[in-house]
Amino acid sequence: MANHTGILIGSFILLALAPGCSNENIAAMYQEVVRVDDQVLTLAEFNEFFELVRMNYTEGQTGKSRAIHEARLRFLLQLIEEMIILRRAEELHLSISDEELQRAIRSIQKGYSEESFHAMLIRQAVSFETWKTRLERQLLAKKVIRKELLGKISVTPEEIKDYYEKHHNELGQGKQIHIRQILLRSEKTANEVLERIKKGERFAALARLYSIGPESERGGDMGYLDPGQLPKSLEKAISKLKPGTLSPVVKTPYGFHIFEVIERKEPTGPVIDDWVEKIRERIRKDKLEAAYGPWLAGLRARYNIKVNRELI
Known part of the structure; x- marks a missing residue:
């Protein structure tokens, strides 16, 4: 994973320069919101990540409104789940290479000039490094899911045929x-x-x-x-x-x-050869959804998880 030092130092400087910001407030920003074994998410990191999604949760809400507080709690649950999966990535010795990260960044930035993309980050009050770190975490979580779940899901010709016969009239x-x-x-x-x-x-x-x-x-x-x-x-x-x-x-x-x-x-009649891949993906998706909950619950039981919701 990318080093967070630059992000944390930048945040510390901004906090130190903020009007009325006491040493106690600065210290509070680096309290642990979540710990999963040796992985830690500080309040400062949580706040930075939340700014990336804030606009998708509430409109016209500021300060410590109830709507924003509830949105922060929902986002916290997502990050806890993500951290559990990232802990599993450590066990599996999985990581995101620079090439993988840059490829994902280029894919997202398609259609943007560098100036317009960074202007978007400025509107959200986050740095490019914060956005990149969040993207890297999400990519790694998906890699774990592919290895642990999707990579173990198989769909047999018999399952495809059975699905086709049961859903023939819908296809x-x-x-x-x-x-x-x-x-x-x-x-x-x-x-x-x-x-x-x-x-x-x-x-x-x-x-x-x-x-x-x-x-x-x-x-x-x-x-x-x-x-x-x-x-x-x-x-x-x-x-x-x-x-x-x-x-x-x-x-x-x-x-x-x-x-x-x-x-x-326009309407077409169902031909099984035309539907094989679509049916395969539907079955894979159903199997993934069925396997994900128990798999995540098993990881939760294995790791030492501490959450300080009072900070949110």
Whole structure:
């Protein structure tokens, strides 16, 4: 993992220069929020990481509002889970090489000039090093999951055939639509992101940076969807959109959505050869979801985990 020394020194200087910042407050920033065996997350690091996601949680909330406090607690649970997985990475002697990290950075920065990308970080009040450290942690967690879970999941031809026979009537029926999505918690942020897309920034790049949807790493690509897969309010919002066009911001209980229609397909009959890979991925996903909870619970039981929620 990357050395945090530069980040911590920079944060310490900023804290020392902050008006009314006492030695006691500075010391508090380096108290441990989470410890998983010998891995430590300080309050300063937690705050830096939270700034990367704050805009996706609340809108118009400042200071110590209840909404922000609840958002910080939810984010804390994510970081605890991530730290447990990173502890497993230590045991497995896994790491992210500089080449892997740079490749991921280039993928996310597509469609951005260096100036506009750093301007985005400035708006979020975080440094590039903080953003890079967070990205490295996420990449390493995913590598562990691939090795420990995905790499051990197999799908047999019999399972594919059985799935096809059970779901034959659902496959290939009706029209299909290929879409991308950006999902945000803040309406204000959603409108700002929509305007940036309209001005020429890449939808996929912004999805990777801001979306809280599960497909964010794929640039918001949700793949081909059949009728009925989306809630009616979302289907209505994209029903008349042509390929290459954007939806307005759509509000749902999940947050605020922006859609881009990539392609529309006319109805086709189901042919098993055309569905093998899609069925394989569906089965792999189901198996991964079923295995993840017990696997993580097993790691929790093995490690010494301490959490200081009072600091949040």
